[in-house]
Amino acid sequence: MTAGDHLFIRTLVFEQAAIQLEPGREYVVESRVNALAKREGIADADTFTSQLRSAPRGPLLRKLLDAMTTNETSFFRDLHPFESLKESIIPELLKARRSEGRLHIWCGAASSGQEPYSVLMLLNEHFPEIANWDFKFLATDLSFQILNKARLGRYTQFEVNRGLPASLLVKYFTRQNGEWEISPKLRRQVEFRELNLIQDWPGMPQMDLVMLRNVLIYFEPAVKRQILERIRRVLRPGGYLILGGTETTFGIDHGFERVVVGRTTVYRNR
Ligand SMILES: C[S@@+](CC[C@H](N)C(=O)[O-])C[C@H]1O[C@@H](n2cnc3c(N)ncnc32)[C@H](O)[C@@H]1O
Known part of the structure; x- marks a missing residue:
């Protein structure tokens, strides 16, 4: 993914879910987008991002936001x-x-x-x-x-x-x-x-x-x-x-x- 792709994803995720993807952790974003693209039958992260750019409020947005969440939890966490x-x-x-x-x-x-x-x-x-x-x-x-x-x-x-x-x-x-x-x-x-x-x-x-x-x-x-x-x-x-x-x-x-x-x-x- 290019620097422009990263900026686009980071801005979209921030606008839509307030989740801040820190610069410097692009490899995490790229690996999550790659995995998501694979699940969606899309060739790679670059292709996923260009499809998302052409319909940024379409069905891929929900999936992107979903993929960017951190869901760590456990029963009776912190007791x-x-x-x-x-x-x-x-x-x-x-x-x-x-x-x-x-x-x-x-x-x-x-x-x-x-x-x-x-x-x-x-x-x-x-x-x-x-x-x-x-x-x-x-x-x-x-x-x-x-x-x-x-x-x-x-x-x-x-x-x-x-x-x-x-x-x-x-x-x-x-x-x-x-x-x-x-x-x-x-x-x-x-x-x-x-x-x-x-x-x-x-x-x-x-x-x-x-x-x-x-x-x-x-x-x-x-x-x-x-x-x-x-x-x-x-x-x-x-x-x-x-x-x-x-x-x-x-x-x-x-x-x-x-x-x-x-x-x-x-x-x-x-
Ligand atoms: C780290 S988990 C915390 C789960 C649980 N509350 C706990 O403490 O174990 C954070 C959760 O917040 C959700 N989340 C992140 N951004 C959100 C948003 N804008 N609106 C609603 N939920 C959000 C994520 O999907 C994720 O499941």
């Missing part, structure tokens, strides 16, 4: 946020919302589903009463391919070895053709939907808990600010935002109050 959910956040939310019996959760960068399924296992294990609530769990991501995997809820041995306690594996998964498949009961409790955080959020209801972990890191401050401001409008009074361990609202959006819960910092509207 502490899940302990805080179990010990404090969920009990407090259930108490506050008991009279209306409504609890809505949104996981805004769900990747292949390990994060939403971890929360659902925690809820089913420790707060079974939510079965009788108006309970909704929305899990979204930019990448349609990774969401397809999330919807299937099938994981390799390697994936379940990363963070999933054996007791939950045997309780909530069955072994199917060498993979582990999540129980239909849990799968039915979550709606997976494609959503680009920098575009509109159509029909987004008010949320009691928003998990937006390990995705703001990819965005520049102005984009982070816009997203955080919109999240404040989505959060119900008393609702919580949980970010990734290296992410913060500090110095970006002053409308959030930082609250230390156990060993996790979480955020609430001021």
Whole structure:
């Protein structure tokens, strides 16, 4: 790929998904575009790029954005946020919302589903009463391919070895053709939907808990600010935002109050 091709791809990915492809890592972009071209039956990265140039808003765009996402995730990633959910956040939310019996959760960068399924296992294990609530769990991501995997809820041995306690594996998964498949009961409790955080959020209801972990890191401050401001409008009074361990609202959006819960910092509207 030429320097002009790299600039074109970098600009398009930034405009459409706010993902910053750092200059100097062109080899990563080129290898991802080459692999994508191969999957699409297109000769090589150069041909892919020239087809994309002739229809930059066509079907290849979605596939390009998809190929540029980093989907690293695992069950109960970082553990502490899940302990805080179990010990404090969920009990407090259930108490506050008991009279209306409504609890809505949104996981805004769900990747292949390990994060939403971890929360659902925690809820089913420790707060079974939510079965009788108006309970909704929305899990979204930019990448349609990774969401397809999330919807299937099938994981390799390697994936379940990363963070999933054996007791939950045997309780909530069955072994199917060498993979582990999540129980239909849990799968039915979550709606997976494609959503680009920098575009509109159509029909987004008010949320009691928003998990937006390990995705703001990819965005520049102005984009982070816009997203955080919109999240404040989505959060119900008393609702919580949980970010990734290296992410913060500090110095970006002053409308959030930082609250230390156990060993996790979480955020609430001021
Ligand atoms: C590193 S994963 C984090 C997954 C999970 N939240 C976790 O912490 O384990 C980042 C996810 O953000 C998604 N993503 C990147 N840019 C996005 C955007 N503009 N809108 C929505 N999702 C995006 C990627 O597709 C990817 O699945």
